[in-house]
Amino acid sequence: MESASQITRFAGIDCCIFLPAALACRWLANARVEVNVPSLADSLDQVMAVQGVRAAALIDIETGTVVRSMGLQNPGFPAAAASMADEARLARAALGPAEPGGDLDEISLVTSGQLHLSKVLPTRPGDGLLLFVDLDLNRVNMALASLQVRQLAPAVLA
Numbered sequence: 001m002e003s004a005s006q007i008t009r010f011a012g013i014d015c016c017i018f019l020p021a022a023l024a025c026r027w028l029a030n031a032r033v034e035v036n037v038p039s040l041a042d043s044l045d046q047v048m049a050v051q052g053v054r055a056a057a058l059i060d061i062e063t064g065t066v067v068r069s070m071g072l073q074n075p076g077f078p079a080a081a082a083s084m085a086d087e088a089r090l091a092r093a094a095l096g097p098a099e100p101g102g103d104l105d106e107i108s109l110v111t112s113g114q115l116h117l118s119k120v121l122p123t124r125p126g127d128g129l130l131l132f133v134d135l136d137l138n139r140v141n142m143a144l145a146s147l148q149v150r151q152l153a154p155a156v157l158a
Contacts, residue, residue, distance in 0.1 A: 043156040044070045050148045052115075052140030053133055057081055058156060061088045061120070061128035071134070081132045084109070084118040088130055108146065113137050117146055119153040131156055 040058065047056040048071055055071030064082030084107055091104040109116040115135040120128065131153050135145055 040068055040156065041070070043152070044068065046155065047131070047133060047149060047152050050133070050135075050145055050152070052135040052137075052145060054136055055134040057132045058121075059085050059118075059130040059132045061085045061092075061130050067129070073134075077134060080116060080134070081130075084116060084132055085130055088118065088120060088128065092128070106146070106150065108142075110137065110142075115140055115142055115145065117149050119149055121153060121157055129157070 044056050044058070047053060053071065055069060055073045055077055057069035057077075058067040059065065059081045060067055062085075064085035066078055066081055069077075069081075087107050087109075088104060091107070095104060104120050106120065107116075107118040109118075113136070115137050117131075117133045117135065119131040119133075121131055131149065133145075133149050
């Protein structure tokens with residue numbers, strides 16, 4: 001089995017970063033997820049307001065299914081979202097199933113013109129949702145976008 005520290009090279013991908021969950025994050029064993037569609041839409045609207053964001057989606061990690069999305073989606077958006085869910089599943093397998101996504105907190109994928117940020121959202125044990133954000137690399141400060149998405153992510157499931 002391939003370790004999480006190994007990076008598989010894909011055509012056109014310049015960088016792939018796996019970040020462990022911050023120690024300050026706690027897992028709530030009795031957490032319940034109740035999706036309020038207007039609240040979810042409002043939360044995704046806030047994510048869309050981050051400079052450079054083209055599209056944002058909530059993805060089921062287990063299936064790669066887009067639960068809800070917003071923004072201008074290119075034809076490859078569903079496939080890119082599903083591939084990030086695959087990466088999260090692989091990281092979960094390598095890091096262990098202590099939480100959804102293992103200790104995985106965020107996946108960043110950088111290509112020549114795009115930045116994909118995927119933030120693992122805490123849900124019930126065994127479940128997992130991913131906030132997937134597609135950004136225009138030419139219009140974004142990567143560090144600031146990552147920080148803003150990280151700050152907005154908890155509200156997506158609130």
